[in-house]
Amino acid sequence: MSDFDNLHRFLFTQANVRGELVRLNDSLKNIVHSYEYPVQIQQLLCEMAAATSLLTATLKFEGEIGLQVQSKGPVSYAVVNATHNQTLRGVARWDESLTTLPENFSELLTDAVLVITITPDEGERYQGVVALDKPSLAECIEGYFQQSEQLATKVQLMTDLQDAESAKAAGVLLQVLPAQASATDVSSANDFEHITKLTETLKQEEMFSLSVEEILYRLYHQEEVEMFPPKTVSFACTCSKERSAEALRHVEKAELNSIIEEEGAVKMNCQYCHVEYRFDSIDVEAIHNGNYGGSATNQ
Incomplete structure (x- = not known):
């Protein structure tokens, strides 16, 4: 068509x-x-x-x-x-x-x-x-x-x-x-x-x-x-790992690390395209230090 x-x-x-x-x-x-x-x-x-x-x-x-x-x-x-x-x-x-x-x-x-x-x-x-x-x-x-x-x-x-x-x-x-x-x-x-x-x-x-x-x-x-x-x-979806990281910047670091300890990673799913982004403790540290570059790889 x-x-x-x-x-x-x-x-x-x-x-x-x-x-x-x-x-x-x-x-x-x-x-x-x-x-x-x-x-x-x-x-x-x-x-x-x-x-x-x-x-x-x-x-x-x-x-x-x-x-x-x-x-x-x-x-x-x-x-x-x-x-x-x-x-x-x-x-x-x-x-x-x-x-x-x-x-x-x-x-x-x-x-x-x-x-x-x-x-x-x-x-x-x-x-x-x-x-x-x-x-x-x-x-x-x-x-x-x-x-x-x-x-x-x-x-x-x-x-x-x-x-x-x-x-x-x-x-x-x-x-x-x-x-x-x-x-x-x-x-x-x-x-x-x-x-x-x-x-x-x-x-x-x-x-x-x-x-x-x-x-x-x-x-x-x-x-x-x-x-x-x-x-x-x-x-086309406008989601990205960088945008998800920006959202996590507003969540307490201790809370994010607690989730990682229990589940192995912080997982964020896009409601539009269903891509899942994962963040480990190193990512969380970088996000809260303002040094997160964001991998282009969707995990």
């Missing part, structure tokens, strides 16, 4: 509207199958991954964006992070005592919020929070843009989980260009509504079976559309 795991950006040159389309397959495997997730959580993570990829393309700087769900429902926590280089990682936590989970989005995530965190490599972190009080994740993200940036935004998210070993997700984002976002700009508002209506006619089977060029032609063949080179989307 060479046409998958790519983010495509395009521009309606006569309408002051920009668009993005992403389809994921291989990049989802280490997210969806990192745990034995129920299908409802697989679908949630697939939608979050597609949405996060779309939102990452809105960044005007190098850094990371994260979508995090916090809920008092069956799914307590879910997060997907992506970098400006379109690398994704994600994880979810749910009430594993439940034998079945609700199919409905609102019942799966009750009394929930969506936290969108933007972390530039240089500069201050920004965080926005929106209630998950609409029937779908896509509608909640639309509400976030309307609430925080007053930008007319349309989001469509789709998943295909028919093949248990090969989850697929896709998303489309349309947005009025910021310079044309004023409510007084009637022409831009009408153009955006027209393009949105065209996009809503896209069927799931078309999204996952046609090429991107065929999809855009099918939807917008009467519009002037400029396409940009696609960006590859992949799974």
